[in-house]
Amino acid sequence: MARTRTTKKLAQRIDLNYFKRTTALKRAKFFLSVGVPALALVWIGWHGLAKDPRVYSSGRMSEAHAVLEAECAACHVQTAGAFSAAASETACLSCHDGPMHHASSKSSPACATCHQEHRGRVNMIAARNQSCSECHGDLRASGGAGRFEKHIYSLQEGHPEFAAVRAGVSDPGAIKMNHAIHLKMIRRGPNGPNVQLECGNCHRPAGVDADVTYGDAKYRAAAVSYKESDELLEEDTQTLRPPNASSGRELMTPVKFANACAGCHLLTFDERFDEGVPHDKPEVVHAFLVKKFSEYIAAHPGELQEAREPERDLTGKPLQPVARVYRRDEWVSARIRDAEELLWRKTCKQCHAMASAAGQNNLPVVAPARTTIKWMPHAKFDHDGHRGFSCVSCHEKALNSTQASDVLLPGIASCKGCHAPGPDHAESRCFECHTYHDWAKRKEVRPTFTLPALRTGGQ
Amino acid sequence: MRIDKTQRGWAIASLAMMMVFTGVYAVYAANVPDRPRGGSAIGLTFGVIGFGFMLFAALLGARKRVPTWRIGRAQAWMRGHLWLGLLSLPVILFHGGFHFGGTLTSVLMWLLIVTVLSGLFGAALQHYLPRVMTIDVKLETIYDEIGNVRVLLREEADRGVEALCGSLGLGKSAKEEMQRAGGFTAARAMSVSKGGASVAVATETVVLTDEASAPLRTFYLGEMRPFLEQPRRGSRLGNADKAHNAFAGLRTLMPEPAHGLVQDLEDICDEARQLVRQEQLHRWLHGWLLVHIPISMAVIVLGAVHAVVALRY
Structure with a gap:
């Protein structure tokens, strides 16, 4: 008879109180279920006892605030009796000023709306596009001024072409300049060799030493009677100013005759003199000519007797040369007239717009240069940040530009080629070029904290 | 517990909730000026819902300890534990905007991930192994x-x-x-x-x-x-x-x-x-429970600490 499994026998071999006994698995489950949460509490409590509140932090502080990583109370001020110790606007404004955007802005968001802390070692200034497009996405609804584009969401979506390069816009500058000629092989002055100019020979950022390869030391050293700032086009004062002081290398300095032109464009005025006239107002040039010719004739009185060229009579027979004797003032006037004829009608006019005989002593008036320094008044651009790129890779229009009125600024498409969302592109968010706060309205902040108290837990 | 047709109701309800949560999060994330935050109204709502799901899932242990409780059938509790516990992870990810934040929140997030993954592993085992047990262990005893x-x-x-x-x-x-x-x-x-x-x-x-x-x-x-x-x-x-x-x-x-x-x-x-x-x-x-239960208990404890601290600061 083989083994038979009956229910009765099966039941007999089971201890009816088996469920009251504990097993290794049950024990392990119990101890771990108590031990692990207890361990977690000990971990939290240990940080609490060590007065290291970083464990509660919702994330690491930004680069700028990294020094306050362990100093929660610097921003999270505890008010007596209150449960909440949330960081308030006051905490931000105790160190930072946040000038308003535009006077017409309907609302001023809280600092943390755009600048969120505890996001790791990030740049807090890097606000998201949505912060801007909340208003600029529908500027009409936001009560924005009429002259701005109404629906801008990002550089890629809704951003208009730069105003300076839109159809019908020309360079208001009055200096005649043919970039195409200057960027080909060109003779250096009347008798110089052929040279190949580069953009940097003339155009340099303000903070960089000028390239004087094609300049003239005498002109560089000479004082001028006009203010160079008068030659610049006035900047739009309604724009928002960036927060930091300019490094001086962002924008190109205006091209100066003494640095970039004088080496080739000689302002010679008479064969008796090697030097040229000053690069200055006609009045100054005229006075210079008077002085030069007066001094010359005083030193060379023999030239007052001028032999007129022999002429021929009607039959073609040569006549005897007639000699004419000038008075000094007559001689000086005659030479000045000749020199000014050359200067006003040719030399100066080659680059400047001249209004003839309208000024003092019937001298012409040179039209102001009206050089534009900042082509994009509502944005900031840094040439220094782009120094690794050749000029013509953006300003390619310069190679074929023959008119001074041509705007050689690249269009927005050039920017979008590199500045786009995604890891393989340069930053393209609004803050990269635009500023929110009008830092021209900045107010100084009264210092609140003291060192080293802040670093050691006090304030 | 087998994952079969009897789970359909919970599965559909969970899917519907997931779609609603995802939709709300997508709209919220697309319109928030900066990235989504747990402290915003919507972020906080996600946090409360997620923690609620976790608490419900944790109450299964209590329900098992007191089987005489007449609050729903044990099977319903188990299904709720399974589906709401699973849903708690995406809801908490929505709460944090898919960022793990600081030390405490990172620890919490990883513990939650371990809890949910171990739970999924356990659910898969409990779906598959009883059949294996029936085939391999015909003379099964207690x-x-x-x-x-x-x-x-x-x-x-x-x-x-x-x-x-x-x-x-x-x-x-x-x-x-x-x-x-x-x-x-x-x-x-x-x-x-x-x-x-x-x-x-x-x-x-x-x-x-x-x-x-x-x-x-x-x-x-x-x-x-x-x-x-x-x-x-x-x-x-x-x-x-x-x-x-x-x-x-x-x-x-x-x-x-x-x-x-x-x-x-x-x-x-x-x-x-x-x-x-x-x-x-x-x-x-049952071995996976040695990971699942202690870690989930730690999540509940640290989650409560996080809630208090986050609401305060």
Whole structure:
């Protein structure tokens, strides 16, 4: 008879109180279920006892605030009796000023709306596009001024072409300049060799030493009677100013005759003199000519007797040369007239717009240069940040530009080629070029904290 | 718990909730000026919902401890635990805007991930292993009693062998053992085998001579009894085919009257082997809880700390 499994026998071999006994698995489950949460509490409590509140932090502080990583109370001020110790606007404004955007802005968001802390070692200034497009996405609804584009969401979506390069816009500058000629092989002055100019020979950022390869030391050293700032086009004062002081290398300095032109464009005025006239107002040039010719004739009185060229009579027979004797003032006037004829009608006019005989002593008036320094008044651009790129890779229009009125600024498409969302592109968010706060309205902040108290837990 | 058609209601409800949460998060994330934050109104709502799901899932433990609670059926609790616990992870990810934040929140997030993943692993095991158990362990017993049953099996085998081979010198007499409950082997009468083996004929039992019983005695004491006492992976009795061959070989060495006992011993061995398999499957079936429960408890505790701290700061 083989083994038979009956229910009765099966039941007999089971201890009816088996469920009251504990097993290794049950024990392990119990101890771990108590031990692990207890361990977690000990971990939290240990940080609490060590007065290291970083464990509660919702994330690491930004680069700028990294020094306050362990100093929660610097921003999270505890008010007596209150449960909440949330960081308030006051905490931000105790160190930072946040000038308003535009006077017409309907609302001023809280600092943390755009600048969120505890996001790791990030740049807090890097606000998201949505912060801007909340208003600029529908500027009409936001009560924005009429002259701005109404629906801008990002550089890629809704951003208009730069105003300076839109159809019908020309360079208001009055200096005649043919970039195409200057960027080909060109003779250096009347008798110089052929040279190949580069953009940097003339155009340099303000903070960089000028390239004087094609300049003239005498002109560089000479004082001028006009203010160079008068030659610049006035900047739009309604724009928002960036927060930091300019490094001086962002924008190109205006091209100066003494640095970039004088080496080739000689302002010679008479064969008796090697030097040229000053690069200055006609009045100054005229006075210079008077002085030069007066001094010359005083030193060379023999030239007052001028032999007129022999002429021929009607039959073609040569006549005897007639000699004419000038008075000094007559001689000086005659030479000045000749020199000014050359200067006003040719030399100066080659680059400047001249209004003839309208000024003092019937001298012409040179039209102001009206050089534009900042082509994009509502944005900031840094040439220094782009120094690794050749000029013509953006300003390619310069190679074929023959008119001074041509705007050689690249269009927005050039920017979008590199500045786009995604890891393989340069930053393209609004803050990269635009500023929110009008830092021209900045107010100084009264210092609140003291060192080293802040670093050691006090304030 | 099997993941079958009975889960459809919870699955559809969870999917619907997930779609609503995803939609809300997508709209919120697309329109928030900076990236989504747990402290915003919507972020906070996600946090409360997610923590609520976690608390509900944790209450399953309490519900199991007090089975007399008349708050829903245990099966409904289990399904809720499964689906809402699963849903808690995406909801909490929405809460944090898919960022893990600082130390405490990162620890919390990783613990939650471990909890949910271990739960998914456990759910998969509980779906699959019971079928395996049904096929592999036909002689399944109560897990906690396996040790006891194993002792009884050994004692039963002792009795059977001693009944045929005489005392094995184990200290307890077969009769004493017989008096204990639990054996399935009936006392059997044996005829005298050929070959002149002296068999002590009793009213019910026949004892083989030492010579005739030697192969069985050697096999039992040297191989089978140690296996019954402490089953080892390396033993050939741990493998069904090898064990079958071993007993087939033993049968050829034993006289015909002993074949019934050899069959009984093979059955006992098979049951012992199944108990080993049951233990293995049980460890898989419940071992993941050693990770899932403690970590989930830690999540609840640290989650509560996080809630208080976050609301304060």
